[in-house]
Structure formats: C-alpha cells, structure tokens
Amino acid sequence: MSNTIRIHSFPLSGHAHRVELFASLAGIAHEVINVDLASGEQKGEAFLALNPAGQVPVIEDGDTVITDANAILVYLARKYAPAYLPSDPVAEAEVQKFLTLAAGEVAFGPAAARLINVFNAALDAEFCKTVAERVLGKLEAHLEGRDFLVGSAPTIADVAIYSYVAHAPEGGISLETYANVRRLLANIEGLKGFKPMPVTPVGLRAAA
CATH class of the missing domain: 1.20.1050.10 (Glutathione S-transferase Yfyf (Class Pi); Chain A, domain 2)
Known part of the structure; x- marks a missing residue:
C-alpha cells in the first residue's frame, strides 16, 4: 500500500475502535491520531475541517476523507480488504x-x-x-x-x-x-x- 491511513480516534469510543480493529485485522497500514475530546479538540477549526459534525472516527486516505464508522468500514473493505x-x-x-x-x-x-x-x-x-x-x-x-x-x-x-x-x-x-x-x-x-x-x-x- 502506498498510503498509510490516518485514523482520527478516541480510545474509549466503540465507533472509533471498530475502525482501528478492522484496520488491524485487515493488515491495513495505519496511524492512529487520538483526538482530545475532553479538551474539545473535536470542536476546533482543524478537526471540523475534516468532519463538520465534530465526531470521531474520521480517516484520511491521501486526499480522501471519510467520516462515519460504518461508512469507513465499507470504504476500507472495498479498497483494501475485499474479503471482508x-x-x-x-x-x-x-x-x-x-x-x-x-x-x-x-x-x-x-x-x-x-x-x-x-x-x-x-x-x-x-x-x-x-x-x-x-x-x-x-x-x-x-x-x-x-x-x-x-x-x-x-x-x-x-x-x-x-x-x-x-x-x-x-x-x-x-x-x-x-x-x-x-x-x-x-x-x-x-x-x-x-x-x-x-x-x-x-x-x-x-x-x-
């Protein structure tokens, strides 16, 4: 894989965990970036530029940004792990x-x-x-x-x-x-x- 997926996550979020879990199971190269929800980082300008809803998870795959845990699973499976x-x-x-x-x-x-x-x-x-x-x-x-x-x-x-x-x-x-x-x-x-x-x-x- 040419790209390393960036997963914007939060350790205690089950929605975010399912994305991390799938990337790990499928062997998709990825980097986890934990968003500091307690300090409101998800409401900051930089994060809202990725997801205007201000929620994790979000992935960046090169120039492609995908939000919503289940949508991300479908995207990653289609592109990187079709057996799933x-x-x-x-x-x-x-x-x-x-x-x-x-x-x-x-x-x-x-x-x-x-x-x-x-x-x-x-x-x-x-x-x-x-x-x-x-x-x-x-x-x-x-x-x-x-x-x-x-x-x-x-x-x-x-x-x-x-x-x-x-x-x-x-x-x-x-x-x-x-x-x-x-x-x-x-x-x-x-x-x-x-x-x-x-x-x-x-x-x-x-x-x-």
Whole structure:
C-alpha cells in the first residue's frame, strides 16, 4: 500500500475502535491520531475541517476523507480488504443488515447503556436495557450454528457489532445467557491482528 491511513480516534469510543480493529485485522497500514475530546479538540477549526459534525472516527486516505464508522468500514473493505465485504448480492445485503443493526439497536441498547454507566449520560437506563436485551436476543438466535454473522468467514458485519456488544457488561448488560454471542466475540478475538478496546472505569465523566 502506498498510503498509510490516518485514523482520527478516541480510545474509549466503540465507533472509533471498530475502525482501528478492522484496520488491524485487515493488515491495513495505519496511524492512529487520538483526538482530545475532553479538551474539545473535536470542536476546533482543524478537526471540523475534516468532519463538520465534530465526531470521531474520521480517516484520511491521501486526499480522501471519510467520516462515519460504518461508512469507513465499507470504504476500507472495498479498497483494501475485499474479503471482508462479500461481492455476492445476497451476502452483501446481509452484511448491510448488520451495519444497520450496529447503527440502530446496538447503538441505542448496549452502547447507550455503557454511556450511562461509564460516562454518566442522561439517558433512560430501562429503555437502553430493553433494547439491549432485544438486540442480543436477535443476535443469539441468528448465530445458532454459525461462527460469524454472514457466511463462514469474518466480515465487516462482525467488526461493526463487536466493540459495543463486547463491552455491554460495562453498561450493566450481562452476556451470560447469550452463549452464541459470546462464542462470536471469542471468534473475533481469536483472529490474527485482533486489537482490544480498553475497559473503561465506571463513573468516568463524558467529554462535552
């Protein structure tokens, strides 16, 4: 690869972690640039020039700038690691379904529950727990007899759901009764190049 991807990240962001994880799994040359969210660096002029939304992750690939975690996964897979995004239309549609799940129920369930516990976010804990249990139940049923979410090999679908599902216990969401989900997480963790997301202490205040 001629370019080294620059990943603008934050260590405690699951959205950012999925991009770092994929780059590591796929062997994509990359440099991680941590954005100081606590000091408001994401609202500064330099960062807003990259992403007017003021959010991580953002990648720079030469002159190309891509924002949004799932969009970045699709871009990187298409350009650098096509094995992670099936070309078969049905399989590709299945992958897209799980990207949507990651952006929807995973974000509003286990990810949001983690925001409450770890970052003291002002969210409805019972609602988050209900959504988390619903999405974990869906994943558990889907994974019966499967090693990965789509097909027999890992795809960006697995990467997209990993970070916040693996860290669901930080939000008080137990994975104890979801054996198939735990098996998927272990399968991902066993892949060459796997990169964990740091476990965060309960009660850490969110960056503004």
